[in-house]
Amino acid sequence: MHKGKDAALVNDCKRGDRRAMAQLVSRYERPVFNAAYRILGNVDDAADITQTVFLKVFEHIADYDPKFRFFSWIYRIAINESLNQVKKRCRQEPLAASQASPWRSPEEHLESNRLSNRVQGALMELNEEYRAVVVLKHMSGCSYQQISEILQIPEKTVKSRLYSARQLMKKSLRATDS
C-alpha cells in the first residue's frame, strides 16, 4: 500500500488535479473491482459498483480524513457498496446468492468446472460479513489490523469471522468434492 504517495495524490485531487485523480483510479481500479467481484460473483455488477465507488470517493474527497489510510477508506466504500448490493439482491429475489444469473458471460460459462469457480461458489454461500473478511484477507491481501480498520470491527472479531468462514468453506468444498 503506497501510503505516502496516496496522501500526496489525494491532496492534489483536493486541488482539482485530474492527473492525480487518474493515478488513483489506475492504482485502485483493479483491487476495488476484484473485491467487488469476489463479494458479488458477477462481472457486470462488480463493474457498476467500481464506478459507483470512484464516483463517491472523488465526490467526497474533500471530506477524506487523512488520519485514516486512503486504501482503508476506498476499500470501506467498496465493501459497503458491494454488501448493499448483495442485500438489495436478497430483498428482491428470495434465492440463494450462489444461484448464477441466467445471463452469465461466455467466459463465466467456461469457468464453471474450474477450482476457482468452486471456491467462488463456496465463497458465495457465506454470509456477507464472513465473505467480506475472506475477500479482504485472501484476495485483497490485507492484514488483520487493516481489515479491522476497513470494517471498523475489533481484530479479535476479524479473526473469529475469518476462522469460522474458513471452516464453512472447507465443509462446502468437501461436500462438492463428494
Added chain:
Amino acid sequence: MNEPTHNAQPDLDQHVLDLLNGTIDGGLSAVETAELDKLLAGSIPARESYEELKALVGVLDELPEKVPPEYLYDAIISQVRLSVPDDVQVEKPSLFSTRLFGNWLSAPWMRTGFAVAAVLMLTIGIYRTGSENLSPEDTSSMTGTVVKNPNGVLLGSTRFNAEVMNGEVKLRYKDGFLSVDVRLESDGTAVVNLGFSGQELEYSGITGLQNTGADVAAANGSVSVTTRSGRQHYELLLRRTAELPQGESTLLILEFFADGVLVHEAELGGSR
C-alpha cells in the same frame, strides 16, 4: 482406535482451530507453536484438518485476479467530477512548473532549449510524415482511440424471479439519457409498464427489441412494451425535459405482467 474417514472429520475444539488458523497466518507465539506441534504429533484429526486448511488457504491466496472490463477505466475517468472547495485555487499544471520538474528545469535557458527541441522534432515529424503514405493503422494510432463507456453510470437496479417470469432491470445515466435496461425471460406474453409521470422525462426510443410480436405504446408519462414469451433484452431511453427541483430524485415505476397477470412491481430511482 478407529481412524476417522476423510469425509467425516470430528469437530475440533475451538482453541485447536484457533491454533491451526493462527499458525497458517503466522500469528502464533513460541509457546503456542510448541503446543500446536505437540497436538499435531498426537492427533490425526488435527493433522488432517491442518492439511485441509492449508490447502484451502493456498487456493484462496492464489485465486486469479479478475481483469476489469476494458471500458471501465475510461468510464470512471469520464464520469468523475472533482469537487473543489471555493477557497482552493485550482492549479493548472504547466510544462515548466517547478512543482513538476524542479527549479533547474524552469531556468530561462532550459525553456529556450525545449523550444528549439520542439521545433526540431516538429520539422523531422513533418518531413517523415510527408515522405510516406499513412496507413489506416497509422492514422488511428495518431488520433488515438477513446473507449466509449457502453454502460454509463448505474443509478439503480431491480431483479426478480417469479414462477412464470424472471427479470433484471438496470437504470443508468448514459450519454445524456436515462437508460432503462430490461432483461426478461417469460413463459407467456410479457408486458412491461414503465411509469415516469411528473418526473420531467419523455420517452425517447427503444433499442435492441426484436420486432417479431413486439409492440411499444408510449403515452404521456409512461411507456408499455409487449413482447412474446422467451428471452428479451432491450433498452428504453428517456430524455429529461426540465431539471428536477433541487434535492429531488428521479423515481420510475415498473410493472411486469405475464399473460395479463401482474407478476412484479418495482421502483427505480436515481439523482439524475
